[in-house]
Structures are given as structure tokens and as C-alpha cells.
Amino acid sequence: MMNERDSQASAAMAEDQAMAAVLREKLGDAAVPGGLAEFAPDEAEQAGSFAEDAVDEQDAAAGVIDLADVGAPPPTGSASHERSSEVAD
Numbered sequence: 001m002m003n004e005r006d007s008q009a010s011a012a013m014a015e016d017q018a019m020a021a022v023l024r025e026k027l028g029d030a031a032v033p034g035g036l037a038e039f040a041p042d043e044a045e046q047a048g049s050f051a052e053d054a055v056d057e058q059d060a061a062a063g064v065i066d067l068a069d070v071g072a073p074p075p076t077g078s079a080s081h082e083r084s085s086e087v088a089d
Contacts, residue, residue: 023047 023043030037039047055063 019043019046 023046026037026039029035
């Protein structure tokens, strides 16, 4: 007969196995080109993902360069890419 400790250990093991199955399914979905799989933070950590280290809004705004303020004319392309209006016979 199972005691309470064995019962809790068994329940925890079953929960871990269920989480592992969900994680395997999500990883399979993520491997499909064009597939979409959403991971909870703990699932992402178990899958070996990286730590979130994206910049915040202020840092992103500080890195913006507005080239329109430079005063240079916009690029017009090179002559090698332009089509001639004359047709050669």
C-alpha cells in the first residue's frame, strides 16, 4: 500500500511527465517552418532558451538616427540600374 509521501512523489512525477510531453509537442510545432509555438517562461527555460536581454524603450529611442535631418539628398540609384528609354534595333 502506498503511503502519503509515495503518493505525492508519484503525482509529482506524473505532472513532470505531462509537462515534458507538452514541451516536446511545442518544440515539434516550433520546428515546423512557419509554425507558431508559444512558450511560458519556465517552458522556455527548460527548452534551453536564452535570457531576455532586449533593450528598453528609452535605450531604443536613444539609438535612433534620423538621417532625414542630415540634409543630404536621398539616394537616386546608380546609372547601371536605370533602364534606357531608347530601344536598340
